[in-house]
Amino acid sequence: FPTNDTTTKALAHVPQSLRIRILHADDSIIVIEKPPNLLSVPGNATTDDTKKQEHHPNKKLKLQIPESANDSLSDDKKQRRTGQQAWIAALEFLASPEEKSNGAMVHDDEGHSEQDQMMIHHYLQRLICGDQKNPNTTKYMVSIPRKLGPFTRYIQRNQNRIFRGETARPDPNKLQHIAERLYRRIEQLQGSFLNAPEPTKPEESAFGQLQMIQEYNNGKKRAPSTSRVDQNVFVVHRLDCETSGLMVFARTSAAASTLGAAWREGKATKIYHALVPRWQSPSPPQQKATETTLTTSGEIQFNMAPSTTERLKWQIAEDGSGKPSITQWKILESHYQKNPNLTLLQLRPITGRTHQLRLCCATYMGSPIMGDSLYGKHGALDALHTHNNTVEIVQSDPSTPRLCLHAYELSFPHPDENRIMTFTVKPKWST
Numbered sequence: 001f002p003t004n005d006t007t008t009k010a011l012a013h014v015p016q017s018l019r020i021r022i023l024h025a026d027d028s029i030i031v032i033e034k035p036p037n038l039l040s041v042p043g044n045a046t047t048d049d050t051k052k053q054e055h056h057p058n059k060k061l062k063l064q065i066p067e068s069a070n071d072s073l074s075d076d077k078k079q080r081r082t083g084q085q086a087w088i089a090a091l092e093f094l095a096s097p098e099e100k101s102n103g104a105m106v107h108d109d110e111g112h113s114e115q116d117q118m119m120i121h122h123y124l125q126r127l128i129c130g131d132q133k134n135p136n137t138t139k140y141m142v143s144i145p146r147k148l149g150p151f152t153r154y155i156q157r158n159q160n161r162i163f164r165g166e167t168a169r170p171d172p173n174k175l176q177h178i179a180e181r182l183y184r185r186i187e188q189l190q191g192s193f194l195n196a197p198e199p200t201k202p203e204e205s206a207f208g209q210l211q212m213i214q215e216y217n218n219g220k221k222r223a224p225s226t227s228r229v230d231q232n233v234f235v236v237h238r239l240d241c242e243t244s245g246l247m248v249f250a251r252t253s254a255a256a257s258t259l260g261a262a263w264r265e266g267k268a269t270k271i272y273h274a275l276v277p278r279w280q281s282p283s284p285p286q287q288k289a290t291e292t293t294l295t296t297s298g299e300i301q302f303n304m305a306p307s308t309t310e311r312l313k314w315q316i317a318e319d320g321s322g323k324p325s326i327t328q329w330k331i332l333e334s335h336y337q338k339n340p341n342l343t344l345l346q347l348r349p350i351t352g353r354t355h356q357l358r359l360c361c362a363t364y365m366g367s368p369i370m371g372d373s374l375y376g377k378h379g380a381l382d383a384l385h386t387h388n389n390t391v392e393i394v395q396s397d398p399s400t401p402r403l404c405l406h407a408y409e410l411s412f413p414h415p416d417e418n419r420i421m422t423f424t425v426k427p428k429w430s431t
């Protein structure tokens with residue numbers, strides 16, 4: 001994997017404060033430090049209709065989807081298809097008379113000859129329709145898998161139908177290449193039927209930046225591909241956009257599957273550091289203290305559910321419904337760098353709920369985490385500046401918050417080696 005020198009060049013146009021830092025990379029995993037205010041994975045961008053049209057998948061693919069294909073969306077522009085619905089819609093369009101009369105509409109951008117393009121077009125027709133004498137026959141449509149691996153195996157099993165009339169079957173390498181091209185065409189057309197918002201730019205997420213680095217390292221001067229065919233980075237877990245610290249990504253689907261199992265089975269350990277003001281020890285029944293005289297560590301258990309009043313927030317489920325969450329906590333420094341109003345906490349989430357640590361501190365720790373504009377009442381923080389060896393809290397514009405929550409330590413079993421990998425990285429709260 002490229003060095004941090006290559007990373008700097010690949011991300012030259014990304015502000016320094018929003019660049020990821022690679023800490024470890026091998027054939028199976030990539031461990032990074034994510035800065036605050038950077039998405040872990042791509043999301044939906046806030047764009048106007050003009051920008052959406054400029055970057056719409058149809059324009060990139062030079063597709064001209066007939067209005068009839070989107071009739072189900074015409075009454076309500078906000079209606080969106082699920083991935084499976086869009087997949088079926090793409091297959092239906094590829095099997096339609098409109099597509100058959102103008103096969104050029106689904107040509108890819110790989111520089112293949114017109115004859116080669118039409119060959120792939122015929123393969124698609126046989127894949128979807130089976131009997132070319134009746135192109136409206138779509139009996140195979142619902143059985144065509146939506147994921148790349150099962151799709152490739154489906155092509156292997158149905159060679160007689162797809163390559164009917166050819167003197168020889170393609171060898172395994174060519175078959176794999178054909179399967180990927182067929183999948184790419186359906187997948188790209190599927191995106192046109194999703195009616196989804198424009199995605200964020202690659203540099204706006206840790207995942208996207210890793211893809212940018214890979215593309216730069218391979219000498220490609222283009223935007224990273226979003227196709228599953230080209231995927232070489234796989235998401236294992238996430239951090240909130242505002243949270244900084246350690247993340248691990250997989251480099252193969254097999255590694256991603258193994259790491260995903262480790263997360264589900266509780267074999268991965270995550271330790272966070274957080275700054276809170278006006279500390280008070282949690283009280284029963286949520287608190288299970290491990291010290292009888294002075295409470296300096298413990299465990300908090302509560303149920304949490306999505307807020308009924310604010311879409312982005314979570315709340316305590318007093319009635320016992322929702323999802324159970326468990327957080328172990330410990331005081332690391334009661335007067336953080338000589339500031340009597342700041343306490344440095346170590347937080348270990350036993351469960352991995354969205355906003356678990358932020359909600360836990362805001363509800364049971366006496367005050368929200370510093371800089372938490374979602375659960376707090378004290379605005380956002382830009383930094384903690386040191387003056388005369390004492391940390392001073394510096395308020396900033398809420399548009400550039402700095403949440404003082406940091407993924408400090410991450411331990412997990414390596415997917416291909418019989419050993420536990422442990423990484424630590426200190427937060428950059430003080431300047």
